[in-house]
Amino acid sequence: MTRPLLVxxxxxxxxxxxxxxxxxxxxRSLPEYRAIRxxxxxxxxxxxxxxxxxxxxxxxxxxxxxAAVMFADIMSPVLGMGAAVELVExxxxxxxxxxxSLADVERLRVTEPEAWAGPILEAVRIVRGALPxxxxxxxxxxxxxxxxxxxxxxxxxxxxxxTKTLMYSEPATWHALMERLTEQxxxxxxxxxxxxxxxxxxxxxxxxxLSPADYEExxxxxxxxxxxSVDVPTIHFGTGVTEALLQRMIRAGGDxxxxxxRLPLDAVPATHAVQGxxxxxxxxxxxxxxxxxxxxxxxxxxxxxxxxxxxxxxxVLPQTDPDVVTRLTALVQEHTVEAxx
Numbered sequence: 606m607t608r609p610l611l612v613x614x615x616x617x618x619x620x621x622x623x624x625x626x627x628x629x630x631x632x633r634s635l636p637e638y639r640a641i642r643x644x645x646x647x648x649x650x651x652x653x654x655x656x657x658x659x660x661x662x663x664x665x666x667x668x669x670x671x672a673a674v675m676f677a678d679i680m681s682p683v684l685g686m687g688a689a690v691e692l693v694e695x696x697x698x699x700x701x702x703x704x705x706s707l708a709d710v711e712r713l714r715v716t717e718p719e720a721w722a723g724p725i726l727e728a729v730r731i732v733r734g735a736l737p738x739x740x741x742x743x744x745x746x747x748x749x750x751x752x753x754x755x756x757x758x759x760x761x762x763x764x765x766x767x768t769k770t771l772m773y774s775e776p777a778t779w780h781a782l783m784e785r786l787t788e789q790x791x792x793x794x795x796x797x798x799x800x801x802x803x804x805x806x807x808x809x810x811x812x813x814x815l816s817p818a819d820y821e822e823x824x825x826x827x828x829x830x831x832x833x834s835v836d837v838p839t840i841h842f843g844t845g846v847t848e849a850l851l852q853r854m855i856r857a858g859g860d861x862x863x864x865x866x867r868l869p870l871d872a873v874p875a876t877h878a879v880q881g882x883x884x885x886x887x888x889x890x891x892x893x894x895x896x897x898x899x900x901x902x903x904x905x906x907x908x909x910x911x912x913x914x915x916x917x918x919x920x921v922l923p924q925t926d927p928d929v930v931t932r933l934t935a936l937v938q939e940h941t942v943e944a945x946x
């Protein structure tokens with residue numbers, strides 16, 4: 606059996622070329638996805654195995670990428686804990702009753718994934734069965750800080766004032782919340798692996814709001830436990846991260862360290878594979894600019910040493926032309942084959 610290219614790259618093994626996939630490749634930029642959303646809500650799609658698998662496979666068929674990332678939301682596991690979450694267009698996750706006390710934390714139940722994530726797990730099985738052996742299934746969950754931030758703030762935040770106030774003023778409540786999220790997320794990603802996921806990504810969108818010291822005290826042990834809960838390669842990704850904070854994230858774990866466009870690839874030591882890091886906004890510009898910046902990233906990755914997974918520095922934007930993503934995928938795949946000849 607041929608192991609997926611992404612798996613081999615993540616484990617530091619020799620690869621014939623650089624694997625390519627994109628965060629948020631499944632969804633908003635694809636007209637075939639929008640056609641499905643005209644008839645079904647987000648959680649209806651994610652909660653129907655056949656629809657979830659179809660949306661997950663759409664970018665693989667269209668772009669020829671090396672991995673299918675499961676269509677889901679980072680807030681899905683907290684739905685299984687009894688939290689009421691609404692995805693509001695143009696806003697993001699909105700929580701009916703934000704977490705503000707230990708009593709609120711205690712109302713969040715840790716549950717077995719099979720009890721609430723059965724459709725997602727069945728979609729993983731469908732996708733793994735449909736994919737060629739050399740392409741990977743990527744499952745993901747939100748980083749515990751990012752999800753806790755949504756739960757405490759009640760909606761997306763720029764400064765996380767309520768979250769940090771809880772961390773500093775009620776540390777016992779904060780750690781109780783993180784314990785519950787960590788247990789829920791660890792069970793969730795382990796179940797995805799049992800269903801057929803080849804790689805797990807921990808997606809900590811807002812971790813850059815923390816200082817290195819705060820990350821070490823309030824987040825690192827929990828992210829480390831989630832990353833250690835599976836026996837497949839893991840990707841650890843955060844946005845807005847300083848080099849000092851990145852070093853703490855590397856220590857927490859991850860076979861592959863993802864970086865956004867604000868950091869150079871060589872901020873990650875060659876002992877780890879690195880993922881990234883084209884600015885998603887570049888895809889809205891002319892092809893000449895896209896090609897130049899993509900090839901510069903490939904050259905920097907080759908100079909750095911160690912394996913590289915080509916990706917954006919964050920997710921594909923809704924207004925991105927799908928044909929540009931297809932063309933970019935082919936460019937990196939073909940160029941990195943030639944570079945190894």
